[in-house]
Amino acid sequence: MKASIVLLPGDGVGPEVVAAARAVLDGVATRFGHQFTYDTHLIGGIAIDETGDPLPAATLEAARAADAVLLGAVGGPKWDDPNAKTRPEKGLLAIRQGLGLYANLRPVQSYPELVASSPLKPDRIEGVNLLVLRELTGGLYFGKQYREQTERGLRVVDTLEYMDFEIRRVIRLACSLARGRRKKVTSVDKANVLESSRLWRQIATEVARDFADVTLEHQLVDSCAMRLVTAPGSFDVLVTENMFGDILSDEAAVLTGSLGMLPSASLGEGRLGLYEPIHGSAPDIAGKGLANP
Template sequence: MKKTIAILPGDGIGPEIMSQTLRILKKIENKFDHQFQLVEGYIGGSAFEKYNSHFPEITKVICAKSDAILFGSVGGPLEKAEFPKWKDCEKNSILALRKTFHFSSNIRPAKVFAELKEICPLKDSIIGNGIDIVIVRELLGDIYFGEHLTYIENQLRKAKDICEYDEKQISIVAHQAFRMARKRNNKVTSVDKANVLDTSKLWRSIVSEVGRDYPDVTLEHMLVDNCAMQFFIQPTQFDVILTSNLFGDILSDAAAAFPGSLGLMPSASFNEQGFALYEPSGGSAPHLAGKNIANPIAQILSLSLLFKHSFELFEEADIIEKAVQKTLQAGYRTKDICIKENEGISTTQMTDIILSHI
């Protein structure tokens, strides 16, 4: 197979975990005689330093000419958030990237590895036989992309953020969730706030209409506050969760508590044509940058998702996932998933061991 992949390492720990992930990619490439053309681009703070832009035109071209995008992370230290290099960095880079390529659906798996059950904050009685959830989040609508306004009225400071959805936006992500459910356990839980919000009422209506096209998939509706509670009471009831941009942002981060670390959570974002971006769910973690201690697993599993969903290389994806599992079964841990403080192997060592199982 010959494919082109845009590589966007970004900031913080992004370049470190990306470089290790590319070692995995090269091993798979050689093992299966594939040809992957890797074209690296700048984004985030690193792009600002070179091009005075968080998402320069040259990076857009690199992405547009690729078959898939493998993304690291962007952003800098909070105490430097107002510096030109970091001001609105995420908004100008990852949000702009999603908007440019119309990435409308984000898929984030949340799975408790049996080998890491001890770092899940939930009791064994709640974890049961395991937690395995996929959250499908709409990415291009909701309050993030509506009008934002801060103003003074009657000598009072006021602000408003407009939440908007149309039926096409909802339909696109709903179809994505139902198709995903068909590959899993045939259940979709659509999460909204239809008892209060008009956007949620429309959401529930459109999702129900789309659900009729998938009679083999069970659809249930749940209010977001109840869903948040059910996460920590009976998480095993969920298979695929479908929800809006804002609720998905919150719920997917809450679900990160299940595996015990964001360093274990990959994600993928798709547009309507199937073009996709793959990235770890954690941030740039600038405090960890340059120390060779960041967990590379989320980035490596993001590569596995890329092979599976963009290239349909199912065997290759499965080999990567099993290599990660075998590494964890053997007891190897980076610092973020160690029970004892001041223990754990390095980013490079973790990758070395994963490579040994491929």
């Protein structure tokens, strides 16, 4: 197999873990007769420092032409000014949107060797094997944002927007993935409050009719957060919108005892995917050889 891989080391421990991953890929290529070519580009804070843009045009162009993208991490205290014109995380949002990567998959599985490291009791975490599927290119993170000064004070607005097709495709993917697992999908929303969640629930119900062998359940996001702690083994595939997925996937990741051990894949309609560890840039240990690759 021949494949072109774009490497995006990013910030903090990103360069260290990407270098380790490349060494593994080289070993795989040698052992199994594959040919991997690599092209390294900027993203995140280092891209801001060097170009003023967290996602330079050259990075996005190279990623679009590649077979896969391997990302390290973005961000750090150096770029944490909330009033900054741009931030490293904007690069991550932009590359997802630019590549049409609408679904983020985070498998969470407990391993016997790590059970003692989990914040939960062993009998609660043993046997956990769930998949969090997060919609990536809609919702609050991509809606209109603005500030305005009013007579009563400063007003800020974030807009939560979804198109029906954006919901439909991620629900369909969740059901398809569930068919290869335990055939259960938990759709998470806030349908008791949000109009966007009511549409989410409606479309999830419609799509599930095409998957008679898959069981669909609906759960409000607040009770889902509690259930992830009290009964994590009851989940199979968990699918939700962008912000809810951002929060719940981190909560689920901690269940196994090590946030740094879990992978993430961001996928779209085509073959191209973006792959990364789910941990952050960990600037406190960057350059010390302590990051787990």
